[in-house]
Amino acid sequence: MRKKPFKIKLTILIYVLCFISIGLYSIIQFRYTEQVFLNKFEQEKFMVEEQVLLAVKDADVNYSMLELQFDEQIRNALYDMHFRYMRDGSLKLPGHAIVPGVNYYVIDENNSVIMTTDPIDKGLSFQGIPEFVAFLDSVRKNGIYLSDRLSFSVRDNRVMRYSYLPSGDGRYIFEAGLNMKIMTEKYEGIGFESIEKKIRKNHEFVESVTVYDRDGNSYIYDPSGGLIKMDSKKLSILHRALDEETSIDQSEKRDGYHRYYRYIPYKIENAIGTNQQNIIEVIYNDKHLLKELNELERYTFSISLVWLVMSALLSIFLARSVSRPIEIITKAVHQVSAGNYFVETDLKTGDELEYLSKSFDQMVRTIHELREEDYAREAELERALAENRRLYYETVKMLANAIEAKDQYTGGHCDRVKDYAVLIGVELGLQEGELQNLIYGSLLHDIGKIGIPEDILRKEGKLSDFEMxxxxxxxxxxxxxxHSTQFLMECRRMVYEHHERFDGLGYPQGLKGLDIDLYARIIAVADSYDAMTTIRPHRKIPLTKEEAIGELIRNSGTQFDPNIVGAFIDAFATKGAAG
Structure with a gap:
């Protein structure tokens, strides 16, 4: 029997190996890609939830801004009604629509509407709604103007924004209702009804996005003008998600694909009525995912078939003697791995192996050159970082100068506060990066005064309550x-909290003790010391250093953190740099 040449045996062996390899590779690749698609689908579901929350938040903020745009006019109208009543006992509604889409009401002691600019609501009684009656009683008790956020009208579930002002004798409540549908139609694309369109634009697997209140009323109108309501079968899920304050997932299979439901609790910002608790319902399906998987299956089969045909052809050529060039390259690889970067393969086979040889030799030379360039790159990087720090500091200094330009009495104040703050920070053992943040925060601690009128900042004598x-x-x-300046993010709390007091009597948040940011506590001491030792509009004769330090000690534990005051005094005594 005639023996087959080695070349034929090698060709058959290579083809069989290719056949097995391509088969295994195709299966693994298909499963891997399938898993990638599934993971991508799960990630997109997660991303959708984040984007939905952001979109709802944006819509909520847009509503809030829209409400605030008309709040002052509505408030003035209610106060006019109140003034006329308290002056001569007359109940009179505004004679014209001050704000489009607003109706005015007078509610008596029996919680009934006795006067209104909306004739349909006249005589409407709220006695059958205990929650709302309790709310009206609280309005009378508080005796002040009050504005709610988005809520639904009792009569026809219109999306409204109500404002209330009780009369001084508690007999009446003057109410204004702003119809948000009219507002959102005027300013298209800012309300909840635009969320679904925005989300579906980027995620075609999303079917719908709807915001519901606790009773299953949405804030979106259907084509007929009525509010979309949740299916009564889903209300139990809605209530469970609200009661447990957590998202709930549901799913069902229909028409060969899965439909997923996610219920996400959401609280409307600054809501004070029954509209505080809401649910965002997101419905999506895997129809598009199944389509992609089917296309992947067909694609994988086609590619595998093409590779099998090519393998048969390539096996004939790959059966040639390639062992020697491979051995040369393999030996060179080992030498490079051992640290010899001067090796060269220099193959002359006239095919891909020669190209591989040249590429390998070039790669080795490139690696050698890159190693030589490493130290130079590191030095250049250090110079670039130093330049960035310089530019950051100059930016902050420019902002500080803008603050001081508004007030002739505070020239150099930010620089001095920075110096005192760094003095304290060093005494407390802060690291270089922490000190750098402290420097930025100290220079910018009063940047908010850019928004305060100059005549108030420069006023001599005591400020009025309004001015204060x-x-x-x-x-x-x-x-x-x-807020939007990335490299100054660490400074925001310093700016926000440097007027908080250690005993909790400061502003704007009334924070107490160690709840106040450490940097803000440092700046509070440095700022107060400089204020006491320099000329100000309300004090022409500054305190001496000793008097100012005495004030710091006297207010230690009440206005100031005792540890910060102690560190300042220690640093002052050690270096004599304060002042």
């Missing part, structure tokens, strides 16, 4: 200014 309230807004103004 304006000045006390500067920490919050500064917080908002820095």
């Amino acid at each position: 309230n304006l000045v006390r807004q500067h920490p919050e103004i500064g917080f908002r200014i820095l």
Whole structure:
């Protein structure tokens, strides 16, 4: 029997190996890609939830901004009604629509509407709604103007925003209702009804996104003008998600694909009525996923078939003598692994192996060159980082100068506060990066004063209550200014909390003790010391260093953190740098 040449045997062996390899590879690749698609689907579901929450939050904020746009006019109208009643006992509604889409009401002691600009609501009684009656009683008891967020009208479930002002004698409540449907139609794309469109634009597997209140009423109108309501069968799931304050998932299989339901609790910002608890229902399916998997299956089969045909052809060529060039390359690889970067293969086979040889030799030379360039790159990187730090500091300094330009009495104040704060930080053992954040925060601690009128900042003598309230807004103004500046994110709490007191009597949040940011506690001491030892509009003669330190000690534990005061005094005594 004639023996087959080695070349034929090698060709058959290579083809069989290729056949097995391609088969295994196709199966593994299909399963892997299938899992990738499934993971991608799960990730997109997670992303959808995040994007839905962001979209609902944006819509909520848009509603809030829209409400605030008309709040002052509505408030003035209610106060006019109240003034006329308290002056001469007359009940009179505004004679014209001050704000489009607003109706006004007078509610008596029996919780009935006795006067209104909406004739349909006249005579409407709330006695059958205990929750709302209790709310009206609380309005009378509090005796102040009150605005709710989005809620539904009792009569026809319109999405409204109500404002209330009780009369001084408690007999009547003057009410205004802003119809949010009219507002959102005027400012298209800002309300809850636009969320689904935005989400489905980027995620075609999402079927719907709807926000419901606890009773299953949505904030979206159907084509007929009525509010969309949740299926009564789903209300138990809605209530469970709200009671447990957690998201709940449901699913069902229909028409060969799965439909998924996710119920996410959401609280409307600053809501005070029954509209506090809401549910976001997101419905999506895996129809698109199944389509992708079917296409993947067909694609994998086609590619595998093509590779099998190519393997038969390639096996004939690959059966040639390739062992020697491979051995040369393998030996070179071992030498490079051992640290010899001067090896060369220099094959002359006239095929891919020669290209591989040249590429390998070039790669070795490149690796050698890169190793030589490492130290130079590191030095360049250090220079770039130093330049970035310099630019950051100059930016912060420029902002600090903008603050001081508004007030002739505070020239150099930010720089001095920075110096005192760093003095304290060093005494407390802060690291270099922490000190750098402290420097930025110290320079910018009063950046919110950019939003305070100059005549108030420069006023000599005691400020009025109104003026003092304006000045006390500067920490919050500064917080908002820095909100979108990434490299100053660490400074926001310093700016926001540097007027908090250790005993909890400060502003704007009334934080107490160690709940106040450490950097803000440091800046509070440095800021107060500089304020006491420099000329101010309300004090022409500054305190001496000793008097100022005495004030710090006297207020230690009440206005100031005792540890920070102690560190400042120690640093002052050691270095004599304060002042």
